[in-house]
Every structure is written in C-alpha cells, then in structure tokens.
Amino acid sequence: MNRQDDRHWLDDPAHVKLLWRGFLVVLALTVVAELFVHLHPHFEIESVFGFSAWFGFGACAAMIAVAKGLALVLKRPDTYYGRHDD
16 A cells, blocks of 8 residues: 555645634634623633633643643653663
8 A cells, every 4th residue: 555645634844834824813803803792701801802812822822831841840751661770
C-alpha cells in the first residue's frame, strides 16, 4: 500500500489553514452577534463588549501555562520506563 494513501485530511496544510480561517470567522461572527442580542450579565464585567471571547482566550492561555508548569514539575527522563534497576 502506498504511504500517500494513509494520509489524513488534516495532514494537508491547506486544510489546516482553511480550518483556522473558518474558526476565526465563527469567532468574529459570535462577537458581532453580541451587538444584536440583549445580554443579562450577572456581574458588571460581563457587560463589556466581547467579554466572553476575551474570557475564553484568557482561560485557554491560563490552562496552557498551568500545563507547561506541571510538565516542568512532573516530567521524567526519556529513559525512565526503559531502565532496569533490578
């Protein structure tokens, strides 16, 4: 079997670029839709335009930072499971 046949559609950089553009369009439309929807914020900060998008971005960035910090604390050498210290 040819190796080219085993490629997934996400392996093609053109498809990945298309997905990124699609996600950005959906994000922009979601933020613009906030202009036409009456929101009922519980806290004052929630009434800031685009708060949900900024909050989601900040939460994602925080999760990445925490994961990187945990990786520094929990990482093991490449040979950790390959050792035989019997």
